[in-house]
Amino acid sequence: MIVVDKVVKRYSTRKGKNTVLDGVSFRVRKGEKIGILGRNGTGKSTLIRLLGGIEKPDSGHIKRSMSVSWPLASTGGFQGSLTGMDNLRFICRLYGVSTEDKIPFVEEFSELGSYLREPVKTYSSGMKGRLAFALSMAIEFDCYLIDEAMSAGDARFREKCSYELLDKRSDRSIILVSHEPKQMRSFCNVFYVLKNGQLSRFEEADSAYAFYQESVHN
């Protein structure tokens, strides 16, 4: 389980402090698929980074009692001069698993072919997205954090992602943030909308979407 308790996050800007998250609380239970909707700039990625433990909240707590992945974004955060394979090796070393076992999966899933052994700077954004997804699926976590990651690939790739995440790993949790509700509907069973630094919970996609639309037009 992940417990998020009254988390506040502020960033300094030239005009003073900007409160991005203002007392956000929620829980993620094992196996829950959570979708967080929000407009651009409402703090979705901030929330994901806090969940991933990359940044610390200014106040409040986040307790993780299950293993949580790094935030998976479509751009991936790769070093351009490293090859896809180098990145795989790095990740495997970092998380203490054998690289050799993971090579077939990553080769198959990323569909990069010989490009897996070329520097990442030669990749298209779609290729980077596929590599990023393949790498995070190579390491097993109880909970996967996904930041609009699947928007990069085409329909077939999204189907593969869905198979890996929902079918093969149906017992795991997912936290998916997006401004695009379509995908969320098929992936998630709990919905939140992030608006003015607050999270609102919805059991149904439609009501979440209605609330989100309202926030878009305001």
Place this chain on the structure above:
Amino acid sequence: MKAFSPLLSSLAVQRRVIGALLMREIITRYGRHNIGFLWLFVEPALFTALITLIWHYMKVSRVSSIPITAFAITGYSSLLLWRNIVRRGQSAVSANNAVLYHRNVNTLDIFISRTIIEIAGVASSFVFLSIIFNYIGWMKPPEDLLKVVFAFIMLSWFGASLGLIIGSLSERFEVFGRLWRAMSYLLMILSGLAYLVEWLPPAGQKFVLLFPMVHGLELLRDGYFGSGFTAHYDLFYMSICCLCLMLLGLLLVNYSGRRIEPE
């Protein structure tokens, strides 16, 4: 035993993280084309060898009583040691923002891995050049190997601590990076690269001995050709300096570490 296991497991994680970063740094920095990671020591070796050759042929009259090759190689290696660590520390965090996406990687790990690489590079080129110059008869083997090793450790300690400070400060304040460039030239001149402390007048000796790296270099030279001159160093003073610098560095890294927002 149970009380130790969280500490042990987090130590294991840190070792793994630093290992992974080391491999990554070596590949990104030197690539896998031509001689690849051998650049790690060829780079400082070329630099030191060039300077040593120039000095060897110039044969500056003043230093005729001491072995000029050993004088140059010790001076330049010690300079490269702390200067390279600091230089690599300055871009350490910004160049590695992507790896900070992983919770178990922290800023200090990045500094540690870069420092290890620099120390390894300078140390191996130092050893390599010493062997070559020994072989061709330009310099003698060190008189006291233990002193040489110890001096290298002390200078590395100094470099690593300075790297933490300068690295985190220039990450935080851009202007600091520029200031450091000017400062490093000054420190280079003061570092003992081109003089022995005994050549200076008493007031000058007192002044240069305020700088910790001068003590390290004097020890290094004492280990090499100590019978040819009177070395001036105070390892207690140097240790205290390094300890203070290291603590300050760790504080700064800790303070700035969480301010960095990946991408």
